Amino acid sequence: MAQQRFRMSVSVLALALGAAGAPVFSQTTPPPAETPIAGDAPAAGPTQVTQAEDIIVTGSRLRGAAPVGSSVISLGRNDVVASGAVTTDRLIRQIPQVFDLGVSENSRGQSGGNGNITYGNSVNLRGIGPYATLILVDGHRAVNNSRAFDPSAIPTLGLERVEVVADGASAIYGSDAVAGVVNLIPRRTLDGGEMSARAGISDSGDFTEYQTGLALGKVWSTGQFMVAGEWVRRSNLSGDDRTFFRSNQTGSGGRDYRVNRCNPGTITANGINYAIPTAGVTQATAGSLVAGTTNLCDDVIGQDLFPKQEYISSNFTFTQEVNDWLTVFADGFYTRRKFSRLPASASATLTVPQTNAFFVRPAGFTGTSYTLGYNFLRDLPLNVNPGRARNWEVTPGVRIKLPQNWQLEGIFTYGRGNDQSNSYRGLNNAALNAALASNNPATAFDPYGLGRTSAATLAAISNFVSFSPTLNQFNGYEARLNGTLLSLPGGDVKLAAGYEGQKIQTDLGNGRGAVGTPVVFRRFHREVNSGYAELLVPIFGSGNAIPGFQRLEIDAAVRYDKYSDVGKTTNPKFGVNWSPVRGFTLRGSYGTSFRAPLITQIYGNSNNLFVQTYQNPAGAPIIGVALSGANLGLAPEEATTWSTGADWDVTSRLRLSATYFNVKYSNQVDTYLSDLAILSREAQFAGTNIILRGTAARDRVLELLAQGITLSSGAFPGGSPNNVTLFVDGRNQNLGVSYTEGLDFTANWRVPTQTAGTFTLNANATYLTRFEAAISPNGTLIDRKNTIFFPLKFKARGSVTWDYKDVRMQLTATHVGGYTNNAVTPVESVKSYTPIDFSVGWTIDGDGSKRFTGGKLVVGFEVRNLFDIDPPYVNIAPSGNGSGGYDATAANPVGRMLAVSVRKTW
Template sequence: MSVSSNRKLFTSVSLGAFALAVSLTLGAPAFAEVPRYALDIPSENAAKALQAFAHQSGVQIMFPYEAAASAQVPALKGQYTREEALKLILAHTALEIASQDEKTVSLRVATKNVPDPVVPDEVVVVITGSHIRNGHPTSPVRTINRAEIEQSGYSQIGDVMRALPENFAGGPNPGVLGANNVNPSNFNATSASTVNIRGLGPDATLVLLNGHRLNNDSLYQSADISGIPLAAVQRVEVLTDGASALYGADAVAGVVNFVLRKDYDGGEASVRLGGTTQGGGFEQTYSLLQGKAWRDAYALINVEYSNQTAIKAGDRAFTREAVPVTDLISPLERTSVFVAAGRDLSDRIKVGADALFSQRDASQDLKYTPTGALYYSARTSPSLSVSTHADFALSPLWSLRVTGGVSQSHNSTRDTVATATTTSRSISYIFNETQYAEATLSGPVFSLPSGDIQAAFGAGYRKDNFQLGHPGGSSYMAPSREIGYAFGELQVPVVSPSADRPGLNSLTLSLASRYEDYSDFGAQTSPKVGFRYEPSRSLVIRGTWGKSFKAPTFYQVYQPQYLYLYPASVLGYTGGGQALYTNGGNVDMKPERSESWTLGADYIPTNLRSLKLSATWFNIDYTDRVVRPITSTVTSLSNPTFAPFVTWSPSLALQSELVSRATTFYNTRNLVYNPSSVVAVAFNNFTNATAQAIEGADVSYRQTFERGDARIKLFLNATWLTIDQKTVPTLPSVQLSGTIFNPSELKARGGINWERGGWSVTGIVNHVDGLDDTGMTPVVRIASWTTADATLVYRFEGRSPFLKGVRVSLSATNLFDRDPPKAFSTARTFTGFNYDSTNHSVIGRTLALTLSKSW
């Protein structure tokens, strides 16, 4: 199918889905409209907000004034039902509805403690983990809100994600060097930032932007998040559970949904300047955000520019033995533009669109040894993601959402390799694109005595395109795949909520399944079941079981075939003769598969709503992982563990097939190829050979205290993790977690935030447990690493028009300037490189000043 016909098909599907939605809407029966009120309430205390709501809606509201006056609530501007408006206002208070009728609402104090405040644009329902409106996901979902992002002191969303205990900083991420020999995914070819939950590889975590799938980046099946402007991020939802039943391929370790601001009314401009105290890494970031929310429409634009200089090995005493010109942190220039707009066409139809454009330009100097070659790379990576959606209210209870869009990235790299006598140059180009269209219908299917069974059903089409190199090049390829899918989800209320049944307040079951048909390797079905049991209003016990899968990457499937001719002795055979050795893609590969379960609990005492405790145990059985199975070329024929991948006495027909299929035939010793002298073929193409067993626990603590007019928040997150891997079936299992360039067994992050008036002070402690340097014989222990961060913020609250909305922030990461712990095995191939760049950072103390003004 040609590109033109593919685009026509994509357009037809999108228009067809939209036409279906319109026809369903026009054919839907009429229903009684829920009154909506045009509200314009500024951000103020809840007492004034309730008075303003009563005046503007004509609804009489009775409430305890002092209890309401102590809570600050967000601005409301637009059209809201009474239920929506009260939900947004009361979310910030200790009040609840005692009684109500058509014209009157009576409120009362529900608890002794005021709930944790929410940033004005944060009052939302978490959606990741369920397609059902206002559903309760049974999977563990962690939300990082706007306040937490600002308190972190970070300026890039990638840094925010790498700090999470559930996430591993390895993979394609800034600063990762010298680690790909141990873990091939630890290679950053394009200065990208990726998410790597549980350290299972960035290709095992699905990344969404406003609920839509982002395209992959570079050769590796992982999305780059470096172009997402931090000022536009409203929140990040992190689902740490397999979720292919809901979202399809790649959601093995979990799903991360970056939710960007949309209906924001106002503007914000900010400037951030920072640098390291040891030298290098000077950073400047400029951002401008402007939004406007009307009664039935919204529009927003955010422009962000960032420039960061390099940190050289010569800038750090810790790497004084390395070649000084080597970049430990590459220089990076980035520009991002995010645009969103939407409109209510009627009370029953809403449409919207958003687009994110970004471009990152980076370069890197790399020299492994003082006498070795100098590698220089210059990279340009523009990307674009555009999505549209239409929401239809088919009845008071049923809704239809139709979405469509395209997401793509281009990676152009110019490489130079210079030795004492020669200089060689090359140019590479990689293109990734995802096109999609989807329709989701949700509502109650029928009623039980315990409540309505809520459902979501959907179907869609996706096409992934990939291009490596340019036509005519030796490694050029441009494959694509088409995916059609359908899914369904049910939430069944087995026991309706009731506080009159001690030990059985409520019980809900969730069922989900997704069918996907791939044009290149067939169909997959992924089921998932879960439960949510509430023994009381304070305690939730939840659990899930499900299956997920990851599609093999285009590079793994369609990489050109390489054939090598060696003397058999080079591969470890002592009987003479010649041997063939293969490398490249494998069109016969199947998806990687996983089976996972979680069991967890959330505790929020009804009489102490400011306290939340959470714990989750997880287990993942991950099989058919794609690897190149022969890890040592020189023992290919002598090591019995590689026996499943060796064919002895290959037939002439097999050799002829290998020669004809090879893109390149390398005669490494200028031998005269004699098929009758070939004693064996070693097959090292990508194949489904590796299995992993992953288990561990996540724990979380949150609590807020009121001390006079000050508010104190304590928080802690920690993850304990073990990963056992069987690289090939004939090898015993080995533990990866807790070893160099793999996730540590324990990673934790906790701190305290103090707020009073316009002041906010945050202190954070980060801990990475010790590791084993398995590259040393005997194994050497790498020390644990603990660092501290601090952020001081002052918000001007005066009445001066010039100072109103001004915010000044001073942040310090790695406050005490701790060097990474020593790790020596890497220095054998990378002189002076004595640390684990995936778990530790050589950046040192970074100080940054941020000045912003909102209006």
């Protein structure tokens, strides 16, 4: 009890203080470069700085102007280093405004998760949607897997800073910028080298991660060059190693989610269950079968919570000033991520006819067949899911200085992507049914626990292969004009205008069937032509400030986008900044945004049926059938966003910021293929035909089978589609509408002392006041705020850092507020989750007279989840898509983790 009170006290203290370095979430304009290079992106530095003329800050196209009306969360180079994140996506995930919903390596049960076939990560700002956040690389679009861009493509050593604008920005950047924009800005100021190495291990020794990297850069009077590379390897984390990932949750006050698909299994004949004894059963020992008994077991034994992953990521930047008016520049990256995921053993409800060579007839049973719940744990190898994601691109450009401070830029992006997700030992249902019906012991399947099935028959049953490659080609073209129209007493009136073109080719491959099945590709094209303009008018500024109007500026932007396949759209945005007194700014913005449906959402990876186990709020899980496939009628999503806020520089060392945001999101594309908790909201789907029950479900499945759509995964209940009682249409649909409102808070405070070093305190939090959504445009709005698998009401991150001479110590708290699990009846209250991290670093200055031995060496030690806090218990059945006894979207299952690191700069 005392230990629990101590943990709670530390958690509250860390959140109350806030802190820096883990990372510093500053809502300010990024600083100027220490070594400016012909207008290129600046280096990171202090939290509050003066803006350099040539900087272009995310959220605006104008040089030397921060976004008007919107705040920018900026993570500088120092923050990247101090975060301890081994990949860029994990750095960004530390921001409270980022929710782990949808496109995530550890949980695929939410909207958009079914498309994440390579277990990558993306950014979901405010939980609005996994594809509603636009990720840029140095201000331009990048090649992706036709679904989302994984930030880990850019190595942390090659990253100068990350800028996040959590506000609608389609008027500036076009599609996908509904919830906001994340800009990954590569390094252009490195003059020397930097090496890093890091090794981490969970204190139970069942999870490890390693990172090594090198960055080299050179800056000269007219240019620069930088190249960086990293290698990261993470082991898998098995659910078997975490006691909270379990089916029988009665010990925690939950349900027993065990199933009768065991080994040995359970016979169900005429509605009566007979547990097969541990030693197996034959007709001669049929008397050992006891009516009314059931074998129950965990059907997710051996399943990974995290897949094994290996990253190789690299990037480069180049700038050269050719003469006083022409500069050439480029950036690019190459990334390859390999994964291997261990699933649970295959299980199924078999239909065993009396023709089976090993058939056992329970006493009194006179029928010709019965069902048998079975797990292939002892018969078949695991259907391991390996794959890779490989992407590369290069973006050269030119910058031309024009008279009167005008500037023209042209860039071209050429990128390629290749995603592969494969499996080689899936259940071949046709072969399985044939083996169950066989009266020949040499070709029959034995489900009675005596292992009499021949090796050849087992090989035939498990020879179903699945290949799902996605090939992408991306060509991007941009022409940008930027300059000053005229000068007013309040400052310069600035204009940015430009054209963007995109040519996208996506090849979707599908190969599912017995060994030897060929991969068939479908090819799709998309072209996008866009034009935009942005105007900044400073009404009051340093030249004409008066009491009450130290600064007043208005920004207006508009963008037109025309798609070759989904139509055209025009979106405006307006922003205003007003400083009544020096150091205090009020701001506001209003705009519309859109998101074009993905090619994969329109056409689907494949038309297939999947047998899945669904969470049942009323009792035991239900076996159902889900459909994937094309929906050619998908239209763009639309949103209206507005925000208002204030920034207050209380002192030179204390800054406070608050933002209110409001997003109305309509025509949302939603998919329910991987939503295994969908039955908790079944009433909301009335009239949509998304969920069908009983004979309607059976008839729909039979209709789809007659059209040639095949069963891709699992086995029909009882081995026959005639036994289907639940159907879910998992194709993408334009159905949803949602309303999101809330508040963001940040605080930064630096406290230097004369004798005790410097304390730096920071805090960043987001508080959701409203998240209401309806399944259909005219449906009833339901309050989903703070419910499982939807945006949570409160998230925060705070830390305190102490710098004393050559030592830095840091304490960090990450808080996820409690919420409601409404996937069960009665609903469950889930506790809050606040892991504490601690790190210490020692800096050793080198010999300044020598190149390599100069610079600094930093040796670090870190403990993540210092008190080894388990995820809060959540009453939900384990599934193949994540969660089970805990919520993978809100808590980390790794537990306490220890890490050592070294970083050398010269």
